[in-house]
Amino acid sequence: MPRIIGCAVATPQGSLDATIHALRAAHGQPGELAGELIGLLHALSLEALAGLRPDLVVLATTKGDCDRWCTALLAEGGGLEGGPAWLARQLGERLAAPAFAVSSACASSPLAVGVAARWLLAGRAQRVLVVGGDRSGAFVRDGFSALRAIDPVGCRPFDADRVGLRLGEAAAALLLARDDDAGSGPFLQGWGASMDANHLTGPSRDGAGLALACTRALERASSGPPALIIAHGTGTRYNDDSESLAYARACPGVPLTALKGLIGHSLGACGLVELAIAQEFHRRGRCAGVVGLTRQGCAGAVEVLPPGSHDLAPGAILSANAGFGGLNGAVVIGDRPAPARAVARHECTTVVEIMPDCWMRRRAGGSPERTPWSEPGDGGALPRLGAREVTGSADASWGRMDLACRALVALGHLLGPLPRECALVLCSESGCAATDRLYELERRAGHADPQRFAYTLPSTPIGETSIRLKLQGPGLVLLGADEQQARQVAEDLLADCPAVVLAWVEADRPPHRAYAELWQVR
Amino acid sequence: MNDSQRILAERIIAGLNLEDLKPADIDPQAPLFGEGLKLDSIDALELAVIVERNYGIRIPNMDVGKQAFASLAALDAFITSQPRSAPAAPRS
Numbered sequence: 001m002p003r004i005i006g007c008a009v010a011t012p013q014g015s016l017d018a019t020i021h022a023l024r025a026a027h028g029q030p031g032e033l034a035g036e037l038i039g040l041l042h043a044l045s046l047e048a049l050a051g052l053r054p055d056l057v058v059l060a061t062t063k064g065d066c067d068r069w070c071t072a073l074l075a076e077g078g079g080l081e082g083g084p085a086w087l088a089r090q091l092g093e094r095l096a097a098p099a100f101a102v103s104s105a106c107a108s109s110p111l112a113v114g115v116a117a118r119w120l121l122a123g124r125a126q127r128v129l130v131v132g133g134d135r136s137g138a139f140v141r142d143g144f145s146a147l148r149a150i151d152p153v154g155c156r157p158f159d160a161d162r163v164g165l166r167l168g169e170a171a172a173a174l175l176l177a178r179d180d181d182a183g184s185g186p187f188l189q190g191w192g193a194s195m196d197a198n199h200l201t202g203p204s205r206d207g208a209g210l211a212l213a214c215t216r217a218l219e220r221a222s223s224g225p226p227a228l229i230i231a232h233g234t235g236t237r238y239n240d241d242s243e244s245l246a247y248a249r250a251c252p253g254v255p256l257t258a259l260k261g262l263i264g265h266s267l268g269a270c271g272l273v274e275l276a277i278a279q280e281f282h283r284r285g286r287c288a289g290v291v292g293l294t295r296q297g298c299a300g301a302v303e304v305l306p307p308g309s310h311d312l313a314p315g316a317i318l319s320a321n322a323g324f325g326g327l328n329g330a331v332v333i334g335d336r337p338a339p340a341r342a343v344a345r346h347e348c349t350t351v352v353e354i355m356p357d358c359w360m361r362r363r364a365g366g367s368p369e370r371t372p373w374s375e376p377g378d379g380g381a382l383p384r385l386g387a388r389e390v391t392g393s394a395d396a397s398w399g400r401m402d403l404a405c406r407a408l409v410a411l412g413h414l415l416g417p418l419p420r421e422c423a424l425v426l427c428s429e430s431g432c433a434a435t436d437r438l439y440e441l442e443r444r445a446g447h448a449d450p451q452r453f454a455y456t457l458p459s460t461p462i463g464e465t466s467i468r469l470k471l472q473g474p475g476l477v478l479l480g481a482d483e484q485q486a487r488q489v490a491e492d493l494l495a496d497c498p499a500v501v502l503a504w505v506e507a508d509r510p511p512h513r514a515y516a517e518l519w520q521v522r
Numbered sequence: 523m524n525d526s527q528r529i530l531a532e533r534i535i536a537g538l539n540l541e542d543l544k545p546a547d548i549d550p551q552a553p554l555f556g557e558g559l560k561l562d563s564i565d566a567l568e569l570a571v572i573v574e575r576n577y578g579i580r581i582p583n584m585d586v587g588k589q590a591f592a593s594l595a596a597l598d599a600f601i602t603s604q605p606r607s608a609p610a611a612p613r614s
Contacts, residue, residue: 147567148584202563386541396560399539447575450567451538 001337002120005127005183006052006175007276052175055125057099059088060112060132062268062323062457063436064101067137070440073433084458085429085480091131100481103431103458106232107193107321108132109271110213110329111476113174114191118492120178121340127178132272133171140267141167142443143453147201149236155265157233157258157290158240158304160297165234168264172272186282186333189223189316192216192496193474195424195466196326201454203239203322207246207300212472213328214250214320220496221332222339225251227315228287230274232322233258234265235292239322244300251318255303255310261292271321271329278317278333287312324454325463327475343495344521352414354407354514356380361414382512385410391468400451401464402435403507404428407514408461411503412469415518422499423473424462427486431458431479434508461505473497494521523550527598534594537572538565550595558593566591573597578606 061084063069068082080086084101092099102112109132116128134140144150144167151164176188194216196209203210218226229251231243247256259274266273281287289305296304316334353360356377362368377383385406387398390413401409408426412418432455439452454460462475474493478486490502503516523531523545531545538561552558555566563584569591570581579601581587590600 146571199562200564388542394542396540397562397565399541400564447571450571451564454564 001178002117002176002188003179003183003337004174004185004188004279004333005177006185007173007279009170009172009273009276052095052127052129054095054097054127054129054175056116056119056128057088057091057095057097058112058116058128058130059084059091059099059101060108060130060268060272061087061101061134062103062105062108063134066135066139070139070436073437074440078433078437080430080433083431083433083479087133088480095129097129098485100485101479103268103477103479104327104329104462104475105323105325105457105459106265106267106270107323107327107329108268109275110191110319110321110331111193111327111474113188113271113275113331114193114329114474115476115489115492116176117188117191117338118495119488120176121338122488122492123178124488125178128176130174130176130272131171132173132269134169134267134269136167136169136267139440139443142448143439143450143456146448146450146453151235154292155235155260156292156294157231157235157261158244158296158298159235159293160295162235162237162240164236165260166264168260168266170263170266170269170273172269172276174272174275186279187335187337188331189334189336189338190217190219190221190332191330192218192220193327193329193476194472195462195475196328197466197470197472198326200326200460200463200467201324203242204326205242207242207244207249209326209472210243210246210320210322210328211250213330214246214318216496217318217330217332218251220338221316221334223316223332223334223336225254225315226318226332226334227254227313228281228317229254229256230278230317230319231256231258232270232320233260233290235260241299243322244298244302246300247302248300253303254318255305257287257305258290259288261290271319271331274319275331275333278319281312282317282333285312286310323459324457325459325475326466327459327463341495343491346491346494346519346521348517349520350415350518352411352516354382354385354410356382356512359410359414377512380512382407382507382514400455402432402455404432404434404505405455405461405464407505407507408465408503409468411505411514411516412465412501415501415516418469418471418501418518419499420470421473421497422471422501423493423497424465424471424475425486425490425493425500425502426459426462426477427481427502427504428458428477428479428506430506430509431477432456432460473499490519494519526602527594530598530601531594533572533576534569538568548594550598551593553593554591554597573601577601579604
């Protein structure tokens with residue numbers, strides 16, 4: 001256990017199959033499309049999900065329904081409709097199950113799958129539905145254009161002439177069951193995640209962070225090297241170089257494919273779409289090569305499968321994704337159930353809280369110490385949390401951070417020394433609403449700002465904190481989770497890492513507070 | 523530091539939100555990236571936006587950017603050497 005017992009993919013064109021045909025018509029790569037892939041996508045249908053009764057719904061998304069979110073943010077009163085928390089609640093109501101969102105930029109899907117897998121192993125549910133979805137409207141398109149990351153020709157993963165990504169849009173769903181005998185689908189054998197602790201939008205040059213996530217997933221699966229890697233493969237120069245180095249390091253000699261040349265980049269949903277396809281590859285024993293590849297050219301020594309249909313050796317499939325903030329996640333599916341792993345004895349060792357007028361720290365067994373800010377925040381808002389006051393030294397990139405980023409970085413600093421393998425779990429309702437609003441106002445005035453765009457992800461505070469505190473455990477944001485759900489997600493993580501920072505930040509809206517607990521294995 | 527370098531420094535500090543920094547703190551000859559000011563690639567894209575909006579000069583790609591952004595003095599010289607169109611409207 002756990003086992004994949006159903007999956008589905010939908011796109012604006014209807015099915016993924018229709019999307020592929022539409023993309024082919026629009027971008028034209030005749031003769032390059034993998035017949036194998038087109039055929040197998042007929043098998044995936046939303047009807048498979050009709051009548052489900054999941055015990056929990058986990059939504060994997062970067063920003064949810066971004067267009068609706070921006071309209072709500074700019075309206076009088078500034079609501080949060082369309083955002084990840086709101087979208088998760090809508091899903092929960094329709095499927096009559098508790099629901100929350102997991103947001104880790106473009107690695108949201110593998111992180112959400114990890115949360116679901118641990119939830120099942122903890123015995124809290126028999127069936128968990130993981131749903132992935134992101135709108136990629138003008139907000140996202142203009143942002144990636146400002147970052148100069150779009151390839152006008154189309155995405156060409158691992159190709160020597162690649163220059164960027166192609167946006168796609170999709171929603172996908174994966175139903176996971178606790179029982180080994182709940183169906184004939186492949187097992188979810190392993191999951192792993194990491195933070196690069198390197199750069200906010202650029203992948204690490206050596207791929208070490210992603211390699212760490214892959215190694216953790218493969219260790220969790222304990223089934224040896226996989227038969228195939230489904231790479232993130234965005235088609236940007238840096239991503240594919242970094243990824244190829246990661247796979248050369250974590251699983252040398254394993255052939256790899258990538259799917260975004262065919263279906264585009266569906267942001268937070270992409271990992272779930274790729275897992276749905278992975279389980280079909282596994283079932284059929286065949287896989288598709290990289291559509292868009294003409295001449296391989298990437299930094300790492302990897303075997304990239306050319307376009308067309310390929311036989312798949314017996315064994316597991318590793319699917320990996322990497323996102324802004326240096327957040328990485330990997331999932332292994334195959335024939336063998338994941339070994340059980342118990343959560344070790346653990347305790348909350350330190351608590352910190354940031355309030356408008358002071359910050360407080362309490363260590364286990366001690367009484368709270370309070371330190372006033374030099375200049376308290378106005379009218380109940382948090383103060384500006386300057387670099388010198390929080391860290392004691394200057395910081396060149398501190399000024400561009402929004403208040404939510406500063407608050408989480410400050411919480412991390414105030415908690416004291418954290419182990420390198422520490423996980424970061426950030427809980428929020430509004431995410432980065434204040435920055436989204438500013439970015440959207442500028443964008444509508446014709447100036448999509450590349451620097452601001454990097455901060456329009458709920459998970460950016462995680463990235464900033466991991467970079468500054470050099471943390472390389474899993475990193476994720478929970479949106480719309482209640483306190484009990486958040487604690488369970490954090491507690492489950494202690495099966496896989498020695499410490500977890502569990503933080504709540506609402507920096508821009510009431511209650512204007514930031515609070516964090518450090519949980520450590522004894 | 524001459525006048526045009528100082529004005530450019532003010533625009534960079536404001537545009538990149540370099541808190542705790544004044545124009546006089548920037549050594550015109552010191553590297554802007556890596557060592558020196560310790561800017562990174564997100565700042566580089568933002569710097570391209572600052573140059574375009576304030577001086578009407580488009581940086582076509584980051585290979586050109588790399589040379590132009592070597593230091594404050596280098597960027598000032600690059601701007602002076604370029605033919606200009608009208609600056610884009612300031613950020614609202």
